[in-house]
Amino acid sequence: xxxxxxxIRSELGWSTADKIVVLGKDLPGEILGKxxxxxxxxxxxxxxxxxxxxxxxxxxxxxTLVEHGITPSALVxxxxxxxxxxxxxAAVAAGLCGLGSVFVxxxxxxxxxxxxxxxxxxxxxxxxxxxxxxxGLGHPIHKPIDPRTVRLFEIARETGFYGKYCKLMEEIGxxxxxxxxxxxxxxxxxxxxxxxxxxxxxxxxxARAVGLVGHILEESKQPMAEEVWHRIEExxxxxxxxxx
Amino acid sequence: xxxxxxxIRSELGWSTADKIVVLGKDLPGEILGKxxxxxxxxxxxxxxxxxxxxxxxxxxxxxTLVEHGITPSALVxxxxxxxxxxxxxAAVAAGLCGLGSVFVxxxxxxxxxxxxxxxxxxxxxxxxxxxxxxxGLGHPIHKPIDPRTVRLFEIARETGFYGKYCKLMEEIGxxxxxxxxxxxxxxxxxxxxxxxxxxxxxxxxxARAVGLVGHILEESKQPMAEEVWHRIEExxxxxxxxxx
Amino acid sequence: xxxxxxxIRSELGWSTADKIVVLGKDLPGEILGKxxxxxxxxxxxxxxxxxxxxxxxxxxxxxTLVEHGITPSALVxxxxxxxxxxxxxAAVAAGLCGLGSVFVxxxxxxxxxxxxxxxxxxxxxxxxxxxxxxxGLGHPIHKPIDPRTVRLFEIARETGFYGKYCKLMEEIGxxxxxxxxxxxxxxxxxxxxxxxxxxxxxxxxxARAVGLVGHILEESKQPMAEEVWHRIEExxxxxxxxxx
Amino acid sequence: xxxxxxxIRSELGWSTADKIVVLGKDLPGEILGKxxxxxxxxxxxxxxxxxxxxxxxxxxxxxTLVEHGITPSALVxxxxxxxxxxxxxAAVAAGLCGLGSVFVxxxxxxxxxxxxxxxxxxxxxxxxxxxxxxxGLGHPIHKPIDPRTVRLFEIARETGFYGKYCKLMEEIGxxxxxxxxxxxxxxxxxxxxxxxxxxxxxxxxxARAVGLVGHILEESKQPMAEEVWHRIEExxxxxxxxxx
Numbered sequence: 002x003x004x005x006x007x008x009i010r011s012e013l014g015w016s017t018a019d020k021i022v023v024l025g026k027d028l029p030g031e032i033l034g035k036x037x038x039x040x041x042x043x044x045x046x047x048x049x050x051x052x053x054x055x056x057x058x059x060x061x062x063x064x065t066l067v068e069h070g071i072t073p074s075a076l077v078x079x080x081x082x083x084x085x086x087x088x089x090x091a092a093v094a095a096g097l098c099g100l101g102s103v104f105v106x107x108x109x110x111x112x113x114x115x116x117x118x119x120x121x122x123x124x125x126x127x128x129x130x131x132x133x134x135x136x137g138l139g140h141p142i143h144k145p146i147d148p149r150t151v152r153l154f155e156i157a158r159e160t161g162f163y164g165k166y167c168k169l170m171e172e173i174g175x176x177x178x179x180x181x182x183x184x185x186x187x188x189x190x191x192x193x194x195x196x197x198x199x200x201x202x203x204x205x206x207x208a209r210a211v212g213l214v215g216h217i218l219e220e221s222k223q224p225m226a227e228e229v230w231h232r233i234e235e236x237x238x239x240x241x242x243x244x245x
Numbered sequence: 246x247x248x249x250x251x252x253i254r255s256e257l258g259w260s261t262a263d264k265i266v267v268l269g270k271d272l273p274g275e276i277l278g279k280x281x282x283x284x285x286x287x288x289x290x291x292x293x294x295x296x297x298x299x300x301x302x303x304x305x306x307x308x309t310l311v312e313h314g315i316t317p318s319a320l321v322x323x324x325x326x327x328x329x330x331x332x333x334x335a336a337v338a339a340g341l342c343g344l345g346s347v348f349v350x351x352x353x354x355x356x357x358x359x360x361x362x363x364x365x366x367x368x369x370x371x372x373x374x375x376x377x378x379x380x381g382l383g384h385p386i387h388k389p390i391d392p393r394t395v396r397l398f399e400i401a402r403e404t405g406f407y408g409k410y411c412k413l414m415e416e417i418g419x420x421x422x423x424x425x426x427x428x429x430x431x432x433x434x435x436x437x438x439x440x441x442x443x444x445x446x447x448x449x450x451x452a453r454a455v456g457l458v459g460h461i462l463e464e465s466k467q468p469m470a471e472e473v474w475h476r477i478e479e480x481x482x483x484x485x486x487x488x489x
Numbered sequence: 490x491x492x493x494x495x496x497i498r499s500e501l502g503w504s505t506a507d508k509i510v511v512l513g514k515d516l517p518g519e520i521l522g523k524x525x526x527x528x529x530x531x532x533x534x535x536x537x538x539x540x541x542x543x544x545x546x547x548x549x550x551x552x553t554l555v556e557h558g559i560t561p562s563a564l565v566x567x568x569x570x571x572x573x574x575x576x577x578x579a580a581v582a583a584g585l586c587g588l589g590s591v592f593v594x595x596x597x598x599x600x601x602x603x604x605x606x607x608x609x610x611x612x613x614x615x616x617x618x619x620x621x622x623x624x625g626l627g628h629p630i631h632k633p634i635d636p637r638t639v640r641l642f643e644i645a646r647e648t649g650f651y652g653k654y655c656k657l658m659e660e661i662g663x664x665x666x667x668x669x670x671x672x673x674x675x676x677x678x679x680x681x682x683x684x685x686x687x688x689x690x691x692x693x694x695x696a697r698a699v700g701l702v703g704h705i706l707e708e709s710k711q712p713m714a715e716e717v718w719h720r721i722e723e724x725x726x727x728x729x730x731x732x733x
Numbered sequence: 734x735x736x737x738x739x740x741i742r743s744e745l746g747w748s749t750a751d752k753i754v755v756l757g758k759d760l761p762g763e764i765l766g767k768x769x770x771x772x773x774x775x776x777x778x779x780x781x782x783x784x785x786x787x788x789x790x791x792x793x794x795x796x797t798l799v800e801h802g803i804t805p806s807a808l809v810x811x812x813x814x815x816x817x818x819x820x821x822x823a824a825v826a827a828g829l830c831g832l833g834s835v836f837v838x839x840x841x842x843x844x845x846x847x848x849x850x851x852x853x854x855x856x857x858x859x860x861x862x863x864x865x866x867x868x869g870l871g872h873p874i875h876k877p878i879d880p881r882t883v884r885l886f887e888i889a890r891e892t893g894f895y896g897k898y899c900k901l902m903e904e905i906g907x908x909x910x911x912x913x914x915x916x917x918x919x920x921x922x923x924x925x926x927x928x929x930x931x932x933x934x935x936x937x938x939x940a941r942a943v944g945l946v947g948h949i950l951e952e953s954k955q956p957m958a959e960e961v962w963h964r965i966e967e968x969x970x971x972x973x974x975x976x977x
Binding site: 008017041042065089101206214216 | 248251253255257268274280301333337344345444447450473
């Protein structure tokens with residue numbers, strides 16, 4: 002066999018009989034009781050614990066993405082739970098599968114666009130000219146402003162993280178005469194925090210996993226999935242069925 | 246059509262042009278900047294924000310479940326990302342699909358067993374007699390103690406939540422002469438916090454979603470999936486291939 | 490390191506530069522152009538190609554499970570595609586996640602129950618006495634008979650596979666005064682064909698994967714997911730929103 | 734509410750107490766016992782049953798994609814099954830999640846490229862000039878020819894479906910001096926059969942669902958997932974652990 006084996010390595014964690022180390026930190030001694038779930042996510046993405054200000058901003062960003070009410074992804078989790086209540090994990094998984102280019106994925110596109118635009122010195126006008134569609138702008142309901150963006154940029158100012166990426170995003174919004182929506186704000190803030198744009202879609206994915214567990218718990222007590230199914234099935238096939 | 250339509254209702258969130266309300270709270274005004282991701286999860290599961298002590302304990306519980314190094318679920322996320330790097334959400338989803346009866350699901354079984362045992366007044370001896378297999382006990386590596394359990398029960402004592410469920414779990418462990426592992430401790434603590442046992446598997450699912458994003462980010466920079474695939478493929482089929 | 494490495498082996502396939510062998514057969518030479526998709530599935534599950542009669546019966550069984558109109562699983566695939574149209578595979582995957590204990594999983598339970606009952610010599614009366622809930626019986630729409638069962642058992646007779654498992658299933662149905670539904674029939678027929686009951690849920694999973702691709706294709710041309718989402722979202726949160 | 738409800742319609746199936754109609758055909762009377770699984774898939778994708786020749790070719794195409802031995806997607810299904818053996822459907826789902834741009838997705842890209850090239854009258858030279866990366870070409874193992882492509886194009890000739898799309902694909906391969914691999918051949922053949930390119934990724938998804946059930950069945954009897962996990966975990970973290 003001519004293929005040469007490559008090394009297999011991960012830096013994320015290891016354990017022995019009496020020790021558990023995660024991202025270089027002793028889990029029981031340095032993390033448990035001291036670090037909240039958002040900070041732990043920050044540690045996963047940056048390999049360091051956040052400062053006080055980073056913690057406040059990062060937690061606000063992910064918390065924004067947890068619960069958006071009855072979204073397609075929440076409906077998916079509920080309809081999946083209807084068929085496989087013994088596999089809650091698969092219902093959450095199914096719900097996550099749709100967080101693609103149309104919904105949560107836009108945060109990643111914002112972060113990528115802003116990262117590239119700033120690093121090549123482009124201003125809002127140039128970005129707008131070069132990109133027919135710009136992610137993170139406009140909202141079907143929240144107009145003329147998205148109240149989450151207002152609050153997130155306020156927190157960014159309070160914590161000292163309102164910088165060039167946020168400014169560029171807001172200027173792009175003005176140029177296009179469109180509201181910077183929450184995914185636009187979060188994409189810009191991810192850049193301010195120095196997050197890798199490849200991890201930015203992950204913010205929405207982890208946050209939504211939290212929210213989907215809430216939906217499944219509600220579904221287990223106050224179900225809607227079966228009713229949704231029957232209503233849609235009846236309407237969708239009514240034109241095919243023989244008239245009585 | 247004789248089927249009577251049933252109402253469809255969710256209490257989790259709603260929004261209008263200038264207002265976003267999640268679980269009864271104004272998202273920009275009452276949540277963002279004040280609530281960390283773990284507290285938001287607590288809010289999803291209990292419909293109230295945690296007290297300071299509840300926050301410390303609950304965050305410790307979920308943080309424990311975020312990162313366990315190279316688990317089957319981490320391998321699944323990485324191998325999925327290898328084939329579909331454009332769909333990070335699907336790689337996390339695939340990784341979650343295996344959090345079933347063998348791994349993370351045991352937390353739920355612990356919570357259910359303790360809830361039922363306490364409510365019917367059973368002691369450790371009776372629980373052990375009646376149940377051939379008891380979840381949350383034993384660990385292949387962490388013996389004779391699981392350092393996470395020690396720390397979690399310490400935090401429970403510090404925050405005033407070490408109570409009858411924790412005690413019963415520890416007595417069951419002694420009765421069986423097996424260590425109470427982290428899922429055993431977390432199952433007991435979920436009961437102490439009054440969480441519905443049906444939501445307890447969700448703790449591991451949401452926590453692992455956070456960790457899997459970390460694995461995918463590492464895979465994007467320091468990959469192992471392709472090497473894993475080639476090595477296993479070669480070994481698995483070596484006995485079938487013609488000898489040269 | 491004290492752990493002893495165990496061998497890793499699979500018998501399913503191998504290839505070299507000019508040869509591709511699947512389940513012991515030369516793929517280009519012995520399979521392509523000769524074997525249909527159902528026969529290939531039979532080969533995967535039994536490691537032999539079906540006889541003419543086995544082929545007819547097995548294909549009828551899986552074909553029965555392909556398309557059931559607007560099911561929860563079809564809705565899940567469509568709602569997932571709405572958010573991630575670039576990841577068709579994830580939409581099918583999400584749709585499969587709900588094929589659990591409530592819907593498709595029952596086929597497996599039937600096969601297991603019949604296998605165990607026949608091997609321990611139990612008759613219908615005894616099976617009914619011992620099992621409070623019997624899978625594969627009853628149908629909300631197809632009463633007093635399920636036309637698929639009638640046809641499947643007819644094909645079983647024509648192909649020489651109507652035997653003791655089918656008979657027992659029909660006797661159990663009579664004993665309970667309930668129709669043997671399609672999953673009941675398919676569970677029994679899987680036993681007649683000698684399939685491992687652990688693979689029986691897989692029949693529905695593979696068949697539904699075929700059907701879900703059809704749903705996604707229809708969704709791409711004649712969408713319903715967005716309308717479903719908006720309608721349900723509006724109704725679910727109407728009681729929370731301020732009256733105008 | 735100003736939103737106007739849109740109609741919700743599907744043409745795929747309907748049923749009443751004694752009738753089940755799928756894609757316009759009576760399921761028990763016109764399909765069961767007459768139609769194989771591949772033909773049923775053809776019906777889902779084109780809304781008509783295949784002719785004898787279409788059936789032979791289409792079944793050969795999907796059968797080609799069923800079993801590729803230990804692929805990343807097979808490993809994913811096996812590792813998922815290790816954690817959740819009670820949820821076979823979720824293991825198949827997880828395995829499908831990785832059928833994205835790198836592996837199975839290329840069939841879709843081939844079909845799209847050929848469709849657009851033929852409809853705008855481009856020849857191989859022009860296609861090669863305009864596209865830096867062309868899908869469906871090259872193979873790490875099967876060189877200088879892919880034996881599946883040879884056989885599939887042979888079947889296409891036998892059934893009268895070797896036409897302009899196949900020819901263009903082969904000319905592109907010659908132009909680039911690369912083998913037309915199986916996904917290239919199947920993409921071209923999908924065009925010859927008149928399939929919508931948006932459904933072409935679905936061919937691989939449905940076929941692989943069949944193969945993954947086979948992998949899970951093998952895993953249940955001759956497991957490798959646990960060994961894979963332990964080996965990789967040990968190697969990946971060895972550099973972090975304290976030397977003994």
